[in-house]
Amino acid sequence: MFLCLANAKKRLPLLSSFPFSSSSSIDRITTKLRPFPDYSPRKPTINDADLVRDLTTALKQRRSEPLRRILAPFAQRFRPDHLLWAFSYLRSDLPLAFSLLHWCRSRRHPIPAEALAIAAHLSVASRNLEFARQLLREGLQSHSRFVEQVIYTYKHWCSNPYVFDLLFRAFVDAGRLSESRSLFFHLLSYGITISTDSCNALLSHLAVDEIQAAFTEFPESGLRWNVVSYNILIHSLCQVRKLEEAHGFLVKMEDKDGVLPDVITYSTLIDGYCKSGELQEALKLLSEMSSKGLNPNSFTYNSLITLLCNDGNVVEAERLFMQMLSYGIAPDAAVYTSLINGYSKKGNLFAMHRLFTEMKTAGHAPDAVTYTVLISGLCSNGKMLEANEMFVEMLSKGLTPDEVTYSTLIAGYCKEGKMEKAFHLHNEMLHGGLLPNVVTYTTLCDGLCKQGQVEAANELLHEMCGKGLVLNVCTFNSLINGLCKAGNMDQAVKIMRDMEAAGLAPDIYTYTTLMDAYCKSDDMDQARLLLKEMLDKGLQPNVVTFNVLMxxxxxxxxxxxxxxxxKWMLEKNIRPNATTYNTLMxxxxxxxxxxxxxxxYKGMLALGLIPDENTYNILITGHCKSRNMKEACYYYSEMVSKGFNLRKSSYNALIKLLFRKKKLQEATRLFEEMRAMKFVADKEVYSIFIDVNYNEKNVQAVLELCDEVVEKCYVSDHFPATFVYAIPFTSFETTHPTYHCFRLKKNNFLPEEDNIASIIESVEPGFFHFNTGLVIFQSLQNHNGSIHYAFVIEKLGCQHHIETSKCREVAFLLKINYDETIIFFICKFL
DNA sequence: GTAGGGTTAG
Structure with a gap:
């Protein structure tokens, strides 16, 4: 069963009891003000009155003595409600009052709401605001009708309205937002208005529509919003991409409300435009703020730099950075980090390291985000060793990796297919008290899918749901991709339909993934249908979508x-990239x-596109196959001049062509270069050079190449060297006689009859014509006990015995011409 | 009480 999608759609927590209807507040304002109640504490009994009087007198008289000793005689009879009367006696001696409260609390007596309220009033009156805040928090936590107690005791004990600001803040801090709002209006009836600062604290916790509602509703009670309030509102609107509205408030705050925007206001809106990719609007605001005498700071510039980097325009980003420096604006770690990230995303690790060094030289300590960016750059460029070193360096600097750092490293290992390492890191983060987030899980899920383990990925996602995490569109796209690659198209489409039904809209990735799968299974009709569906939904295909179709x-x-x-792409103003053209070519x-x-290729250049390594490799292999040596060599030298490298298939093709065209020296040079680059040449290419060396009577080189080709081309996971006793090596269709190379790996083991059978089984079918009895292995025992290997070339009716008793390893090179007779064989004793 | 930099999918 695949994932149930019940909790797929992300829902914001709703403040259901938070109806911002403006009519109700108007009613309240017109209501007549209520006076604060007069406080009348309960009357104590005579015993209680005596106890409290004696206790407070003792406290005052013996203040140098330890509290516990003074209070010991009263401990048995003391009740928490004695605090209420004691506070009256100690009102002029607050430290004693609070000590008594602490003592009472230390005896694990619950403090009555009334006492907490009074203590809070006393704290506010004595300007001990932090203590007042603590008391109010405690009161709200432990008493349901605490607000009433604060109001009830207010007039008698304090009459400083700031206590209500603190109470309001205590609600906000506790996340009890609707209660803080109720308190706001409740207090209006007593003529108390919460300060704008405290209302801002509430605003910063609200969703955008709630902020907007509060913005119209609260001022009806006389509250005046300030620049911070507007900044919160504008930020919130920017976050939901309501840029026009946000911009409207920037204008309105000044024009209608007389509140002047500040650097933060402008920076916030500039960042909003940057996040939407609207560079021109952002730049307009940048000049507007300057004309108002507001100086942009590192925040302002950083938003612009980040946008340029995301657009891949790092050069322009660095130019802006230089401009910022020339204006005397000090950069900070964030600005450096943005630029470092820009270069790392471009794969320019050199520039990335350069800026990292520059940043340190300029005295900006890299933080965890900087290290994460560096690690990310190394990971996505396949430098896992360096990425890990960077991670270690980060730890050694005392910086703490977070979920993002771990997810980054995990993604690096997943990309390499090293799932064990990825899960090891996942466990490490759990041990470190970090909770893997939806990105971590998506990364792991994707990694598993790419290893063909779709079921395991599915299980992992169930585990993730079980932890209360909500799958996002990326997660589903990974899973869909995994199912597609596993050939399970029906299930993949079903998941897409399910996510749709659950209210999670498939995006351009979803469609492109599925279209790609249909294309690859030659079902262009289905791919076209999906394209249509996507267009109908108003989703714009991008260059990747087109490349998939291409x-x-x-x-x-x-x-x-x-x-x-x-042609269609160009008409739709979607700029093709090198991949588009490479596919066609x-x-x-x-x-x-x-x-x-x-x-x-010419069309590509005409469009100003830069050919990449792939472009050259395609052209070179293509021309090689068409035996156009001149063209192949031309593109080869051009790619070398651009610092690109040949890939394996291009090496093979070029070497074969050069050899065919009798350019042996060039071919040899490339063959050496290719081996130095750790590429494995084709068997055919090996055969060329084995033959060349044989003709030159360079037996040592022949044997080395034979060994190499056996090692590289035949020994694999399926044929581990220790289990492969005989590996045939054959190759090409040319006029050359076919080579057979046998490598007998011995660990003091000599094949028994049974092993010979397994040797035979391990041989590629079709080559080793065992059925026709062409070549047979035999192990024979000599009269003196030493064991021989024997080749029996049955067809020829002759036998070749090789003494192997002293050998650990034997390599044979047989050169057989099937049509004629055996020509020679070489054996090599190690 | 307010603004900027990092992680996932084709």
Missing amino acids: NGFCGLGMLEDGKMLL KHYSIDKNMKAASET
Whole structure:
């Protein structure tokens, strides 16, 4: 069963008892003011009165003695409500009153609401605001009708209205927002208005619509919002991308309310525009604020720098950074971090390190976010060793990694397919008291899916739901991708429909993923249907969507449709990228239509697109296959000059072509280079050089290459070296005789009859013509007890015995021409 | 009591 989607949709906690209706407050204001009640404490009994009088007298007279000793004689008879009367006696001696309260609390007596209220009033009156705040918090926590007690005791004990501000704040701090609002209006009836500062504290906890409601409703009671209030409102509107409204308030605050916007107001709105990618609007505001004499600061610039970096325009971002410096605005760690991130996302690790050094030199200590950015850059560029070193460095600096840092590292390991390491980190974060978040889980889920473990991914997501985390669209897209790659299209589509039904809208990733899967299963009709559905929903396809379709059309040989698609893209003003063109070129090259490939390449350049490594590799392999050595060499030298590298297939193709065109020296150089780059050459390429060396009677080189090709091309997870006793090596279709290479790996083990059978089984079918009895292994025992291996070339009826008793390893190179007779074989004793 | 930088999917 796949995920139940009941809790898929993220719901904001609703303040249901928080109806901001403006009519009710008007009624309240017109109501006549209520006076505060007169306080009349309960009358004590004679015994209680005596006890309290004796106790307070003792406290006053013996104040140098330890409290516990003074109060010991009263401890048995003392009740918490004695505090109420004691406070009257100690009103002029507050430290004693509070000591008594502490003593009472230390005896685990619950403090009556009335006593807490009185103590809070006394604290406010004596300007001990922090203590008052604590008392009010305690009162709210432990008594349901505490507010009434504060009001009831107010007139007699304090008459400082600030106590209500503190009470209001205590509600806000406790997250009891609707009660704080009720308190606001309740107090109006007594003529008390909560301060704007405290109302701002409430605002900063509210959702945007609630803030807006409060904005109209609260001033009806005479409250005046200040610049901070507007900043909170504007920030909140920006967060929900209501930029026009936010901008409207920037104008209104000054024009209608006479509240002047400050740097924060402008920076907030500028950031809003930046987050929406509206650079021009942001820049307009930047000049507007300057013209008003408001100086942009590092916050202001950072928003702009971040936007430029996200657009991939790091150069412009750094230019802005320099401008900021030239204006004497000091950068901070955040600004450096943004730039570092910009370069890391571009894959420019050199510039990333450069800025990191610059930042430290300028005296800005990198923080956990900076390190996370660095780690992220290293991870996404496949530098996991360095990423891990950076993580260790971060720890050594005493910085604490958080969920984001861990998720970043986990994503790095997932990308490498190292799921064990990824889960190890996941456990490490749990041990460190960190809770993996939805991103962590999505990352792990994606990693599992990419390893083909969709079921495990599904289980993981169930675990995640069980922890109360809500799946987001990325999570579903990962799972959908996993199902697609596992060929389970029906389930993938079902998940999409389910998420839709649960109110989580599939996005461009969802559609592109599914379209890609349909394209790859040659179902262009379904892909087209999805494209239509997506367009109908108003989702705009982007370059990736088009690339997926391009790949689909081209993969089916529908190159004309591919060309049309490119045209359509350009019409829709969606800028193709190198991948778009590479796909077309690749398929032209597969079709051996290098003319069309070259034209496509020209079109790409005409559009100002920069060819990437892939572009060159496609052109080179294509021209090689078409035996256009000149063109292949031209693109090769151009790519080298741009610092790009050949990939494996291009090396192989180019080497073969060079060899064919008798450019042995060039071919050899590339073969050496390719091996130095740790690429594995084709068996065919190995055969070329084995043959070349054989012809040059360079037996040592022949054997080395034989060993290498066996090691690299035949020994694999399925054929571990220790279990593969004989590995055939064969190759190409040329005029060369076929080589067979056998490598017998021995650990003082000699094949028994049974093992010979397994040798035979392990041999690639079709080559080792055992059935026809072409080549047989035998182990024979000599009369002196030493064991021989024997090749029996049955067809030829001759046997070759090799003494192996002294050998750990034997390599053979057999050169057989099936049509004629055996030509030679070489054995190598190690 | 208010603003900026980091993690996930095609």
